[in-house]
Every structure is written in C-alpha cells, then in structure tokens.
Amino acid sequence: MSKFLDFLNRIAPEYLLLGTFAVLIGSGTLLLMLPDFTTNGISPINALFTSTSAACVTGLIVVDTPHAFTFWGQLVILILIQIGGLGVMTLTTFFAVLSGRRITLRDRVIVANTLNVNRYGGIIRLLVAVIRYTFLIESAGTMVLFFKFYQYFPRQPWYALWQSVFHSVSAFSNAGFSLFSNSLENFVSDPLINITIMALIILGGLGFVVLSEIDFNNKPRWKNFSLTTKIVLSTTVLLIVSSFAILMAVNYSYLHAKMSIGSIVWMSLFQAITPRTAGFDTYPISHLPTASQLLIVILMFIGGSPGSTAGGIKTTTFATIFLRTIGYFRRKDEFDFLGKKISHSSFRKSVSVFFLSLSTILFGLFMLTLTDPNLPFKSLFFEVFSAFGTVGLDLGVTSSLSPAGKLVIILMMYVGRMGIVTVFAIFLKRRITTYSYPNEDIMIG
Numbered sequence: 038m039s040k041f042l043d044f045l046n047r048i049a050p051e052y053l054l055l056g057t058f059a060v061l062i063g064s065g066t067l068l069l070m071l072p073d074f075t076t077n078g079i080s081p082i083n084a085l086f087t088s089t090s091a092a093c094v095t096g097l098i099v100v101d102t103p104h105a106f107t108f109w110g111q112l113v114i115l116i117l118i119q120i121g122g123l124g125v126m127t128l129t130t131f132f133a134v135l136s137g138r139r140i141t142l143r144d145r146v147i148v149a150n151t152l153n154v155n156r157y158g159g160i161i162r163l164l165v166a167v168i169r170y171t172f173l174i175e176s177a178g179t180m181v182l183f184f185k186f187y188q189y190f191p192r193q194p195w196y197a198l199w200q201s202v203f204h205s206v207s208a209f210s211n212a213g214f215s216l217f218s219n220s221l222e223n224f225v226s227d228p229l230i231n232i233t234i235m236a237l238i239i240l241g242g243l244g245f246v247v248l249s250e251i252d253f254n255n256k257p258r259w260k261n262f263s264l265t266t267k268i269v270l271s272t273t274v275l276l277i278v279s280s281f282a283i284l285m286a287v288n289y290s291y292l293h294a295k296m297s298i299g300s301i302v303w304m305s306l307f308q309a310i311t312p313r314t315a316g317f318d319t320y321p322i323s324h325l326p327t328a329s330q331l332l333i334v335i336l337m338f339i340g341g342s343p344g345s346t347a348g349g350i351k352t353t354t355f356a357t358i359f360l361r362t363i364g365y366f367r368r369k370d371e372f373d374f375l376g377k378k379i380s381h382s383s384f385r386k387s388v389s390v391f392f393l394s395l396s397t398i399l400f401g402l403f404m405l406t407l408t409d410p411n412l413p414f415k416s417l418f419f420e421v422f423s424a425f426g427t428v429g430l431d432l433g434v435t436s437s438l439s440p441a442g443k444l445v446i447i448l449m450m451y452v453g454r455m456g457i458v459t460v461f462a463i464f465l466k467r468r469i470t471t472y473s474y475p476n477e478d479i480m481i482g
Contacts, residue, residue, distance in 0.1 A: 055455055058121070062092045062451075065117045074110035082440045089447045091117035093454035094346050096213025096316030096429020097420075099436045099443065103216045108199075114214060115203055121454070122210030122241075122346040123171065167245045171209065174240055178205035181233045208237035211346045213316020213429030225319040226300045231307055238315040239277075242341030243269060264377045265353060269342040272352040280336055281309035284329055291326040312336035314347040316429020323432040327415075330432070334419060337426035338394070348427030348453045350394050357387040386458070393457045398425050401449045408441040409434075424449035 065088030068074060070081065079087075083099050090097045091114045102111065182201035190197040200216055207214045215221060224230040240248065250266045259267070284305040292301055304320045311317050312333045322330065340349010361384050401421040409417065416432040423430050424446045438446065452460050 062088050068113045086443050089450050092121035093427050093450040094122050094210045094212040095427040095450045097435050101218050118210050118212045166249045170248050175205045175209050178237045185229050208234045209241040211241045211315045220318045231303050235310045242345050242347040244342040244344035246344045268353050268356045272356045277309050281306050284308050287328045314340045314426050314428040322430050334422045337422045337428045340426050350390050354387040354390050404445045408439050425453040427453045
C-alpha cells in the first residue's frame with residue numbers, strides 16, 4: 038500500500054487529474070454493464086459513452102436514460118454526475134480533511150487544478166465551501182422541485198422525490214441528464230420548474246470561487262468583489278440578456294403560429310441559459326430555426342465560468358479577448374475593466390485557450406465527417422461543439438453515430454471536462470528562456 042501511495046505522490050498533478058477521471062469513467066462503464074443496472078442490457082461502447090457523458094457532466098445520451106436503466110443504473114449515473122462535477126480529488130481531499138489527515142502542498146495543488154483556480158492559499162477553506170454550497174443548493178433545488186413533481190405524481194411520492202433529487206443534482210452540476218425521455222419538454226410553460234432549473238444552472242455555472250465571494254450570509258458588496266468575480270457576473274448577465282433578446286425575436290418570428298407568446302418567452306429564456314452548459318431543453322432543439330441553433334452553438338463554445346462545473350472556453354476568456362479587441366481599436370496598449378488593468382499574461386492565456394479549443398473542435402468535426410459521412414453536417418457541427426462544451430444538447434443524431442463516431446465524441450467530452458490547458462500542458466512542456474529576439478512588425482489583416 039505504501040509503495041502505491043509513493044507512486045501516486047510521484048505523479049504530476051495534471052496526470053493524476055486525467056487519470057482519476059479515467060478511472061471514474063472506467064468504473065462507471067463496468068457498473069452500467071452489470072445485468073441489474075439496465076433493463077435489456079447495453080453494449081460496451083454505449084456504456085462507455087454514458088459513463089463519460091455523466092462523469093464529464095455533459096448529458097449527451099445514446100440510450101434513453103429512464104427506460105434503458107433500472108433505478109440502480111440511474112443511481113450510478115447520478116453518482117458519476119456528482120463526483121464528476123466536484124472532481125474525484127476534491128472529494129478525496131475533503132474526506133481527508135474530515136479524518137484529520139495533514140493536507141500537503143501537493144494536495145492543495147491537485148485541488149486547485151481540479152477546481153480550476155490559480156491560487157493555493159485558502160484552498161482548504163474553498164474546498165469546504167464547495168461541499169457546503171453544493172449540498173445546500175442541491176437540497177434547496179430538490180425541495181422546490183419535489184413540491185412541483187409531487188403534483189404530477191401524487192400517488193408516487195418516492196418517485197417524485199427521486200425525480201427531484203436527480204434533476205437538482207443534474208442541473209447544478211450542469212449535466213443535463215433527465216429522467217424524462219423528452220428532457221423537460223413537458224414543462225415548457227411551467228414557471229416553477231423553469232425558474233428552479235435555470236437558477237440551479239446559473240449557480241452551478243458561476244463557479245465556486247464566485248459563490249464564495251458572493252456568500253449571501255455576509256451581505257456581499259460589489260466594490261469588494263475580485264476582478265474575476267466582477268467579470269464573471271457582468272459577462273453572465275450580458276450573455277443571458279442579449280441572447281434571450283435575440284432568441285425571443287428569432288423564435289417568435291418562426292414559431293408564433295405554433296406556440297403561445299408565453300411559451301415562447303419561457304422557451305427562449307431557458308435556451309439562453311441552458312447552453313452554458315447544462316443540456317436540458319424545454320423544446321426540441323432540432324425544431325428551432327437555424328439562426329437560433331447557431332446562437333446556441335456560440336453560447337456552448339463560451340460556456341460557463343472558471344472553477345465551475347461548466348465547460349466551454351469560459352466567460353472570463355471570452356470577456357478578456359473581447360475587451361482586448363475593443364482596446365485595440367481604441368489604440369490602447371493597456372486594457373482594463375472597471376478601473377483595474379487586466380494583465381497581458383491573462384490575455385495570452387485567453388488567446389491560447391480560444392485557439393486550442395477551436396482547433397480541437399475542428400479536429401473532432403473533421404474526424405466525425407470521416408466516421409459518419411452520411412449524417413447531416415449541421416448536426417455533426419452542433420454535436421461536436423456540444424460535446425466539447427460538455428453541454429448535452431443535440432440535433433437528434435447522437436444515438437445514430439457509428440462506434441468510431443461515439444469514440445470521437447467521448448474524446449471531445451473528456452478533453453472538454455478536463456480543460457484544454459490541462460490536457461495540452463502534458464504535451465507542451467514549458468521551457469524557461471533567458472534570451473529574446475529582436476521585434477519586427479508583420480502585416481496582419
């Protein structure tokens with residue numbers, strides 16, 4: 038046992054993070070293939086796909102979750118979502134704290150990498166806050182949803198409770214798995230379910246660092262927030278409001294003859310929130326106009342915020358590149374937000390994340406066109422963005438993918454959840470240089 042622990046201590050944090058998620062996915066795959074966990078059995082590739090989708094909090098499915106899996110199979114999926122959302126090492130370290138074990142600097146580095154934060158001071162306090170926020174928010178979501186689901190299933194209180202727990206955890210973890218075959222399409226105009234699910238998605242997508250700064254018990258003040266929190270909150274509000282306005286205009290022009298204005302309002306608001314990056318839907322995405330689908334792709338690519346359960350390039354990356362672009366046209370060498378300068382290293386990292394993410398998505402799309410050439414290109418385009426952003430929305434082709442195509446999507450989900458920086462850091466080792474070359478401007482644009 039001591040030799041095994043010594044071996045783990047020699048592994049770089051990046052490798053350990055990738056490895057623990059791989060073990061989680063593999064364990065989930067084996068469990069889902071057991072006879073008592075499915076109704077009619079499941080193929081290895083579909084079990085691997087489902088396990089990856091749950092552990093990477095994505096929500097893409099190749100089999101119908103409520104009908105293909107028994108209660109025990111659904112429970113495994115829920116556990117994978119919860120562990121995948123928080124991170125294996127986060128939970129391991131938390132239980133180590135409870136047991137009184139000394140937490141080393143290495144443990145702090147691993148937890149920081151798992152939570153996608155770039156500081157090690159106070160990481161244990163943040164870890165405890167993560168568990169506390171998760172429990173409180175998911176419990177609150179469960180109670181509200183139970184109030185509504187019990188009205189739909191008055192003779193099945195335990196079933197209503199199970200539905201409430203599952204959807205609350207899935208929404209806060211930004212997973213998008215549902216125990217209804219058509220996701221939440223039966224509740225397109227239900228205010229309570231819409232508001233509850235949207236609130237859980239937003240809170241899960243803000244990130245634990247932001248939630249710890251907001252901390253409603255301490256009367257948060259805007260001026261005391263860090264620059265990251267201010268950017269996250271501002272960008273989140275801007276994206277929700279602007280995308281809702283656009284989706285409302287586009288959807289109404291195409292669907293006003295089929296749906297009431299109230300249903301279109303709720304549907305458009307939900308669609309402005311769920312692509313970042315939950316995967317629930319209250320109206321079939323494949324039935325939306327192409328303009329709405331394209332906007333959803335953009336939202337899936339941006340994703341949630343750093344340190345959250347969401348995927349995508351993150352709101353801070355998008356905001357940094359956007360602000361730097363505006364600054365360029367204003368001929369400003371430095372760029373700032375709300376009176377604070379954003380470092381050039383943050384901008385360089387943002388550009389790297391943007392470029393590497395887009396390159397990975399294009400690679401995945403290229404591979405899908407080879408593995409599944411008979412499927413519509415638009416559907417494959419949407420699929421790969423959804424997988425990389427760990428969203429879970431699709432245009433109805435996921436279950437039609439070939440085994441090779443499913444492997445491509447599995448890889449996209451895995452890379453999207455691990456983070457593009459973590460994955461490429463393994464292959465692109467940093468080298469310290471003590472010299473520099475002379476500058477020369479080149480023609481751009």
